[in-house]
Every structure is written in structure tokens, then in C-alpha cells.
Amino acid sequence: EPEVTQTPSHQVTQMGQEVILRCVPISNHLYFYWYRQILGQKVEFLVSFYNNEISEKSEIFDDQFSVERPDGSNFTLKIRSTKLEDSAMYFCASTGQGSQYEQYFGPGTRLTVT
């Protein structure tokens, strides 16, 4: 069964460093999302991406964040200058044309900022 994959599974970085989190959505899906979940808290929407552009973003998704689909398979989230409060699980999700809102999540990347 096709699935969303994410790399790395765990990323440790120092405050102020740039990180890139990578996702490979399900191959025929068209809508892509990033969410984050701080330990013990709820899943929070960051950004949605469709047709090579951002369709929606949350208040969390400020100028420090950017997304890109550099080729036909990868979908990346970049955090330019990480802060301690960026420490969280970051989940990528994708949906297909027929079920636009039924999102399938990747396993997540645990980001630890020290």
C-alpha cells in the first residue's frame, strides 16, 4: 500500500541553524501539508500546498518557514533559523484528487533544537 515517507526520522540542530525536513507524498496525490505537534499538545496545521504554490498557511508559518516541491516527488519544509520552541514532531500529509480532505500522514520527523 502506498504511503507517505519522511526523512530524517530525528533531527537535532543548534538554535539559529537552518533545517530542511523532507517528505515524499503518495505518488498520485495532489495536495500536500505540513503539520507540527509539540510534545503532549495537539496537531497544528502549518501550511497546505497545491499546484506548486501555497494554498493556505497558519499564523505559525512565518517568514522563517518555507516549503518547496523541488522535483516531482519531494516536498520539503525549511526552517531558516531554528528556535528552541520549534522543537516538535513535524508531519507531512497528502491527499488525492478524489478525497481531497482525507489526509494520509507520514511517520514524522522529530526535530530537537538545542
Added chain:
Amino acid sequence: QKEVEQNSGPLSVPEGAIASLNCTYSDRVSQSFFWYRQYSGKSPELIMSIYSNGDKEDGRFTAQLNKASQYVSLLIRDSQPSDSATYLCAGRRRDDKIIFGKGTRLHILP
């Protein structure tokens, strides 16, 4: 009012019984609703989606939507220890953002 609200639990249910999970939502979240299961340290896994009033059944799971009362529920029949997890209710806003509740921890007692 929060957009999607759930009781955080834990909800303890004996094995074999029916587990009932509830979720309420605000006027901003009205388009469609989803139940996800999340095991500790894992990602959310979609269980059910429901778009219209009434019941929707899939195996041991039944989702119920009542738009007049603004609640959505998930029933799990014949609960198994493997059903022990956090259940996330999510709803779609008119701007298409999916908003998650904080989740209800379910513990099935063997």
C-alpha cells in the same frame, strides 16, 4: 469556543465493550469531519471521515454526525487492547484548513 473540542480523558473501557468518543465543534468548522487514531510516538492514522448527518459504519467503527447539535462521535464496538490510543477529531473549515482537537486518550482494560 475552541473550534474542535474533545475531552482529553483518559477514557477506560473494558475489553469487548463499546467505546464512545465525542467531539464538539464551533460554527467555523462545518464542512466535514474526520477521526484519526494516534499511537504514542506515531503519526495520526485516518480511521473514518463523515460529511453528512447520520451514521457511517466501517467494520467495528461507527461515526455519527449531528450538525444541529454540532457534535461528532466515534463508537468502537468489541473494543480490543490494540484500540488503546489517542483519538483525534478533526474538522474542515470553509477555508479548507483542517483543525484538530487535542485528542481523547482511550485505554482498553484487558
